[in-house]
Amino acid sequence: MSQVSVHALYDSKRCSANDALSHVKDGDCIVVPTGVGEPPTLLTALSEQRRRFHDVKVAQILALRKYGYFDCETVEHVRHLALFFGGASRPGGQAGWNDFIPAYFSELPVLIERGDIPADVVFTLASPMDEHGYFSLSLGADYTMAAVKKARALVLEVNPNVPFAHGQCHVHISQVSALVEDDAPLFEVPLPAIGPVQQAIGKYVADMIEDGSTLQIGYGGIPDAVVMQLTNKVDLGIHTEMIGDGILSLVEAGVVTNRRKTHLPGKMVATFALGSKKLYDFMHHNPMLEMHPVDFTNDPYIAGQNDKLVAINASLQVDLLGQCGSESIAHLPYSGTGGQVDFVRAANRSRGGKAFIVLPSTAKDDTISRIVPTLTPGTHVTTSKNDVNYVVTEYGVAQLRGKSAHQRAEALIAIAHPNFRAELRLAARKILLC
Numbered sequence: 212m213s214q215v216s217v218h219a220l221y222d223s224k225r226c227s228a229n230d231a232l233s234h235v236k237d238g239d240c241i242v243v244p245t246g247v248g249e250p251p252t253l254l255t256a257l258s259e260q261r262r263r264f265h266d267v268k269v270a271q272i273l274a275l276r277k278y279g280y281f282d283c284e285t286v287e288h289v290r291h292l293a294l295f296f297g298g299a300s301r302p303g304g305q306a307g308w309n310d311f312i313p314a315y316f317s318e319l320p321v322l323i324e325r326g327d328i329p330a331d332v333v334f335t336l337a338s339p340m341d342e343h344g345y346f347s348l349s350l351g352a353d354y355t356m357a358a359v360k361k362a363r364a365l366v367l368e369v370n371p372n373v374p375f376a377h378g379q380c381h382v383h384i385s386q387v388s389a390l391v392e393d394d395a396p397l398f399e400v401p402l403p404a405i406g407p408v409q410q411a412i413g414k415y416v417a418d419m420i421e422d423g424s425t426l427q428i429g430y431g432g433i434p435d436a437v438v439m440q441l442t443n444k445v446d447l448g449i450h451t452e453m454i455g456d457g458i459l460s461l462v463e464a465g466v467v468t469n470r471r472k473t474h475l476p477g478k479m480v481a482t483f484a485l486g487s488k489k490l491y492d493f494m495h496h497n498p499m500l501e502m503h504p505v506d507f508t509n510d511p512y513i514a515g516q517n518d519k520l521v522a523i524n525a526s527l528q529v530d531l532l533g534q535c536g537s538e539s540i541a542h543l544p545y546s547g548t549g550g551q552v553d554f555v556r557a558a559n560r561s562r563g564g565k566a567f568i569v570l571p572s573t574a575k576d577d578t579i580s581r582i583v584p585t586l587t588p589g590t591h592v593t594t595s596k597n598d599v600n601y602v603v604t605e606y607g608v609a610q611l612r613g614k615s616a617h618q619r620a621e622a623l624i625a626i627a628h629p630n631f632r633a634e635l636r637l638a639a640r641k642i643l644l645c
Contacts (some may be wrong), residue, residue: 214216217344220384224534230254231389237264240292240329243271244336244351245483247400252393253334254278261289270328272316272353272547274299275398283308293542294354295317295517295547304544313591316452316550317509319355319577326605330358333365336397337382338373338389344384349494349502350397351483356380356504364388371418374494378480378501399487402435408571409436411605416523416567417441419601419608421518422470425517427451427554428458430485431525433569441466448472452508452550454481454500459490462499469499471515474516482508509553515560522554522566526593527574527601530586530633531620531635531644533611535568535594542589555598559612572628582633584638602626620644 225250231253235241243249249271257269258279265288270279272295280289281299287459303309304622314322317444322328335355346367348355355622359365367382367390405413413436419428419483420441425448428434441447448469450457458479462468467479484490494500507513514520526537527545538546539639558566570581582604586592602609602623609622613623620639624632639645 219338220344221340221523224387224390225322226383226389226391228391229253229260231366232256232260234366235264235332238266239331240268241332241334242323242330242355242362243269243334244348245272246351246485247398248336248348248351248355248483249275250334250336251395252391253366253368257289257337261285263590264288269281270294270312272549273297278430281309284581293547296544297546301545311544311547313548315548315553316505317355317511317553318506320467320504320506321357322366323354323357323361324407327491328523331363333358333362335365335367336373338375338547339367339369339371341375346384347373347375347382348380348382349374349484350592352378352380352502353482355504357506358445359386361490363503366390366513368393370397372395372491373511374491375496376494376500376502377498379507380502388604396589397488397491397510400408400485401437401487403430403432404431405436405439408605409433412569412571413437413440415603415608418448419565420444421519421563424448424519424521425450425472427514427520427557429453429520429524429551430455431579433525437523446471448517449479449481450474450480450520451480452505452554454479454484454486454490454494456486456490459486459493462493473518475501480508505550509550511556511560514554514557515564516561517602520558520561520564522564524551524554524568526568526570528581528583528586528590529568529570529623530583531639532596532616533599533602533619533623534586534592534596535599536586536590537593539589539591541587544546544591548593552594552598554593555594557599559598567603568594568599568601569603570594572604572606572626577628577630580635582627582631583633584635584642616644
């Protein structure tokens with residue numbers, strides 16, 4: 212298409228947010244990208260008009276804003292369908308009026324492609340259109356690119372603050388059903404607070420990361436505590452699901468070069484962004500970074516082609532066999548499976564890879580041990596005993612792969628808080644683990 216024709220097509224599809232809602236029908240499932248990729252103007256309009264619809268679902272990982280449709284009294288009109296819970300969606304999930312779909316992050320695209328998860332309409336933030344008629348869905352390629360192929364309608368919220376990133380994250384104006392424009396600043400997510408417990412855990416992990424390793428780093432105080440202690444490393448690479456300001460700090464320090472990556476050398480790879488304006492500006496037309504769908508970034512076979520792949524992910528509770536309850540508090544959902552298992556398995560496949568599950572040894576001011584004899588009844592198991600590799604608390608590192616049940620129990624008791632070790636050993640004897 213010529214530049215004249217793509218701009219004419221753009222103008223023909225530009226409309227108000229309320230007019231864009233005409234592409235939504237009763238019974239539809241609207242797919243929205245992860246986190247910052249959610250389009251606030253469109254979702255605000257949907258919230259304001261929600262009572263005109265019936266049985267519409269909004270499927271999303273990690274909603275950041277509590278829109279009007281997060282309302283227990285209007286769920287028969289528009290209902291959030293969580294692929295991963297966050298602060299906005301968690302109360303409704305725990306009360307039961309926000310439903311959720313358990314799934315590995317890497318498999319969401321194929322579930323959409325097969326029709327197991329419906330994708331009738333896509334609402335997403337997008338960069339401005341380039342001279343060839345392409346937009347970049349840089350903030351959340353994730354499962355959204357699969358939904359674009361499946362959906363009846365693609366509605367963009369075009370914002371000049373959205374970076375135009377490289378990778379498999381582009382859609383053409385000819386694919387677009389409607390678009391709205393807005394120039395509001397993007398949602399920014401600050402780095403989490405880091406205390407002495409997080410620093411201690413971070414040091415154990417950082418000390419085990421070798422020069423030339425490729426990193427997957429999740430969000431949270433402990434992963435960022437690891438990042439802070441990697442400034443003396445050399446030639447690290449990035450193959451991750453989330454790119455954030457912690458990773459950006461390593462790039463700026465010259466620590467991340469991607470030179471020694473064995474898969475896509477020279478390139479950082481991610482599927483969604485979560486951070487500051489500085490991060491989003493860094494992403495814009497940066498040839499060092501590629502944003503890809505999550506069935507590429509999180510596929511254990513693909514990610515595991517990086518030698519020395521290091522995966523760092525948090526958990527809420529670990530039992531004496533090594534089972535990780537990372538997404539619920541007993542039966543109450545807290546987050547979701549996300550990409551934890553994807554990258555644990557990828558690191559296990561990787562030559563020289565290391566998968567770390569990190570957690571403080573206690574909760575609630577040292578009154579509850581996070582290392583437990585058996586997971587609390589109802590807990591959603593995330594990483595299985597057969598996948599778990601290293602478990603790290605502020606008291607040390609337990610390496611579990613290849614270890615017997617008795618050896619695992621001993622290793623995990625040794626990194627539990629000292630106040631709980633005696634009762635853990637007694638409980639282990641009762642269940643024949645010591």
